[in-house]
Amino acid sequence: MGVSVKDVAAAAGVSVGTVSNVLNRPEKVAAETVARVQQAIERLGFVRNDAARQLRAGRSRSIGLVVLDIANPFFAEIARGAQERAAAEGLAVLLGNSDHLRDREEAYLDLFREQRVNGVLLTPTARDAARLERLRAAGIPVVLVDAEDHDLGVPSVAVDDVEGGLLAAAHLLSLGRRRLAFVGGPADVRQVADRLAGARRALAAVPDAVLEVIDVDALTVRAGRRVGDALAARPPAQRPDAVFCVNDLLAVGLLQGAAILGGIRVPEELALIGYDDIDFAATAVVPLSSVRQPARSIGATAVELLLETIDGSAPTRAVRFRPELVRRDSTDA
Numbered sequence: 189m190g191v192s193v194k195d196v197a198a199a200a201g202v203s204v205g206t207v208s209n210v211l212n213r214p215e216k217v218a219a220e221t222v223a224r225v226q227q228a229i230e231r232l233g234f235v236r237n238d239a240a241r242q243l244r245a246g247r248s249r250s251i252g253l254v255v256l257d258i259a260n261p262f263f264a265e266i267a268r269g270a271q272e273r274a275a276a277e278g279l280a281v282l283l284g285n286s287d288h289l290r291d292r293e294e295a296y297l298d299l300f301r302e303q304r305v306n307g308v309l310l311t312p313t314a315r316d317a318a319r320l321e322r323l324r325a326a327g328i329p330v331v332l333v334d335a336e337d338h339d340l341g342v343p344s345v346a347v348d349d350v351e352g353g354l355l356a357a358a359h360l361l362s363l364g365r366r367r368l369a370f371v372g373g374p375a376d377v378r379q380v381a382d383r384l385a386g387a388r389r390a391l392a393a394v395p396d397a398v399l400e401v402i403d404v405d406a407l408t409v410r411a412g413r414r415v416g417d418a419l420a421a422r423p424p425a426q427r428p429d430a431v432f433c434v435n436d437l438l439a440v441g442l443l444q445g446a447a448i449l450g451g452i453r454v455p456e457e458l459a460l461i462g463y464d465d466i467d468f469a470a471t472a473v474v475p476l477s478s479v480r481q482p483a484r485s486i487g488a489t490a491v492e493l494l495l496e497t498i499d500g501s502a503p504t505r506a507v508r509f510r511p512e513l514v515r516r517d518s519t520d521a
Contacts, residue, residue: 191232191233191234191235192234193207193208193234195232195234196225196228196229196232196234199228199231199232200221200224200225200227200228201224202221202224202225206221206225207225210222210225210226248303248304248305248306249278249279249280249306250279250280250281250282250303250305250306251270251274251279251280251281251282251305251306251307251308251309251491251494252281252282252284252296252297252299252300252303252305252307252308252309253267253270253281253282253283253284253308253309253310253333253487254284254285254286254293254296254297254308254309254310254311255267255283255284255285255286255311255333256285256286256287256288256311256313257285257287257288257407258283258285259408260407260435260437260464260466261436261464261466261467261468262435262436262464262466262481262483263311263483265466265483265484265487266311266333266334266483266484266486266487266490267281267283267487268484268487269483269484269485269486269487269488269489269490269491270309270487270488270490270491271487272484272487272488273487273488273491273492274491277491277495279306279491282300282303282305284296284299284300286311286313288313288377289313290313290314290316293310293312293313294319297310297319297322297323300328301322301323301326301328305328306328306329306494306498307328307329307330307331307494307497307498308323308328308329308330308331309330309331309333309487309490309491309494310330310331310332310333310335311332311333311334311335312332312335314376315337317337317339317340320340320342329343329494329497329498330342330343331343331344331345331490331493331494331497332344332345332346333345333346333486333487333490334346334347334379334486335378336506336508338506341504342504343493343494343496343497343504343505343506344493344506344507345486345489345490345493345506345507345508345509346486346506346507346508346509347481347482347486347508347509347510347511348508348509348510348511349378349379349382349383349386349511350382350383350385350386350389351386351510351511352382352383352386352463352479352481352511353382353383353384353385353386353387353388353389353390353432354386354387354389354390355386355479355511355512355513356383356386356387356432356461356463356479356513357370357386357387357388357389357390357391357399357432358390359461359477359513359515359519360430360432360459360461360519361390361391361394361397363430363455363459363519365429365430365459366394366396366397366398366429367397367398367400367427367428367429367430368387368391368397368398368399368400368428368429368430368431368432369399369400369401369402369419369428369430369431369432370383370384370387370399370400370401370402370431370432370434371402371404371412371415371431371432371433371434371438371442372384372401372402372403372404372407372433372434372435372438373403373404373405373406373407373434374403374405375403379434380407380434383432383434383463384401384434387399387432400428402415404438407434407435407437407438408437408438408441409437409438409440409441409444410441411438411441412433412437412438412439412440412441412442412443412444412445413441413442413444413445414441414445415438415441415442415445415446416441416442416443416444416445416446416447416449416450417445417446417449417450418445419431419442419445419446419450419452419458420445420446420449420450420451420452421450424457427452427457427458428458429457429458429459430458430459430460430461430519431458431459431460431461432461432463433460433461433462433463434463435462435463435464436462436463436464436465436466436468436469436476436478437462437466437468438462439460439461439462439463439469439476439478439518440462440468440469440472440476442460443460443472443473443474443476443518446458446460447473447474448473454474454517454518455474455517455518455519455520459477459518459519460474460476460477460518460519461476461477461478461479461518461519462476462477462478462479463478463479463481464478464479464480464481464483465478465479465480465481465512465514466478469514469516470516472518474517474518475516475517475518476516476517476518477513477514477515477516477517477518477519477520478514478516479511479512479513479514480511480512480513480514481509481511482509485509486509489507493505493507
């Protein structure tokens with residue numbers, strides 16, 4: 189049977205209340221009493237029951253994080269940034285992967301509500317005000333990650349994806365490319381729509397440029413490979429001379445299908461740029477140009493906004509990072 193608080197109190201010659209104060213409010217106890225209780229704890233091998241303490245407090249020492257696709261290194265880096273910042277506050281991060289499925293996202297949010305987490309960081313599958321209100325009604329604050337919704341008054345941290353799309357397309361146009369293709373989807377994903385809007389804004393300034401939109405059903409290497417295969421099968425005159433992929437996983441797959449297997453020379457015949465600047469981008473057979481997002485900073489900032497919300501130390505904030513163009517061999521010969 190485990191050592192109890194009563195055992196520690198008896199060994200230290202103090203009351204149970206004093207032991208509780210040493211564990212939770214040591215500043216209220218005389219230094220020599222604290223030392224005596226700590227010696228008893230070490231001698232007996234006492235381990236505090238955090239589960240019971242959290243239940244009494246009504247909150248756990250954890251926060252929930254739900255991302256769209258943990259297989260994407262961009263979201264893995266967000267999770268790492270969140271975990272590092274949370275650990276500095278003595279908090280654990282419970283990670284959920286919705287895989288772009290609303291039902292799975294809902295299941296994770298229900299679980300976090302049952303676990304009485306201190307708050308939730310959420311990359312939503314879709315805009316759902318009612319879902320966020322249910323969490324807030326349960327006293328659980330929410331921070332949107334890689335998403336924004338100013339109407340709801342919810343703290344958020346994101347990147348200006350319209351500017352990112354503009355950066356990518358403008359770079360391709362600056363190389364003299366005029367037959368551009370945009371590869372991304374589904375179209376109702378906010379990040380996809382914003383990056384496409386930015387690309388179209390860049391093309392609007394170049395009258396002789398055209399943009400072909402190639403829809404994919406997933407933002408994966410495999411989906412990019414299928415697009416690369418399809419482009420390689422076209423006659424050269426019917427191919428784009430530049431491609432903007434909505435993320436780096438698509439770009440890596442497209443590079444495999446079009447260049448490595450299809451024989452299209454990159455960047456001579458096809459300039460290629462991705463988005464996110466994951467580690468794979470720099471180490472690809474042809475190092476990929478990309479639009480960089482500060483993924484780890486996004487995760488850390490999300491935790492910071494959650495802490496501000498919990499203690500009421502600052503007004504609700506919407507933090508927006510600016511993207512950065514990273515030029516590599518896939519666009520610069």
